[in-house]
Amino acid sequence: PSGQVVYCGRDMQRTYAMIKPDGVRRQLTARILQRFIDKGYRVIGLKQLVIPRELAEQHYAEHRERPFFGELVDFITSGPVVAIALEGENVITGLRAMMGATNPKDAAPGTIRADHATTIGENVIHGSANEEDAARELGLFFGDAELLR
Numbered sequence: 001p002s003g004q005v006v007y008c009g010r011d012m013q014r015t016y017a018m019i020k021p022d023g024v025r026r027q028l029t030a031r032i033l034q035r036f037i038d039k040g041y042r043v044i045g046l047k048q049l050v051i052p053r054e055l056a057e058q059h060y061a062e063h064r065e066r067p068f069f070g071e072l073v074d075f076i077t078s079g080p081v082v083a084i085a086l087e088g089e090n091v092i093t094g095l096r097a098m099m100g101a102t103n104p105k106d107a108a109p110g111t112i113r114a115d116h117a118t119t120i121g122e123n124v125i126h127g128s129a130n131e132e133d134a135a136r137e138l139g140l141f142f143g144d145a146e147l148l149r
């Protein structure tokens with residue numbers, strides 16, 4: 001009766017998205033942010049930074065033993081990234097769908113990686129894989145006071 005609709009469904013989530021140094025270098029920041037906004041996600045945190053090596057190693061800790069770990073850390077610290085906190089209904093899987101497969105060769109048409117990336121190493125965008133990673137990664141890159149309520 002008040003005419004005001006307040007959504008507080010169970011599927012409301014937060015996730016961590018990051019435009020990688022290749023994406024920033026190639027000036028893709030604005031159009032990637034626009035995709036998120038068009039999709040209906042709310043940008044609740046946003047900053048550009050060069051990731052300190054130690055933070056990069058923490059962020060990618062699950063890959064520490066993989067052969068590409070050193071290159072991955074070199075790449076992700078090679079220039080500024082754009083750190084983004086997103087909120088929306090089912091945003092964790094929604095963002096992953098918008099990104100496309102890790103290897104751009106396998107990424108579905110219309111996804112960010114299919115449209116903008118060429119190699120598995122430099123694939124433009126990061127998005128948390130699941131709820132646990134989302135909470136962990138948001139905590140690595142944003143303080144509570146840096147996120148909108």
Ligand code: UDP
Pocket residue numbers: 068072101102120121122123125126127129
């Ligand atoms: N990566 C790589 N070589 C590989 C697999 C992954 O360089 O063989 C890099 C790539 O940048 C990828 C990141 O490591 O985005 C994290 O890998 P993950 O499997 O978590 O893929 P994502 O979740 O980013 O799709």
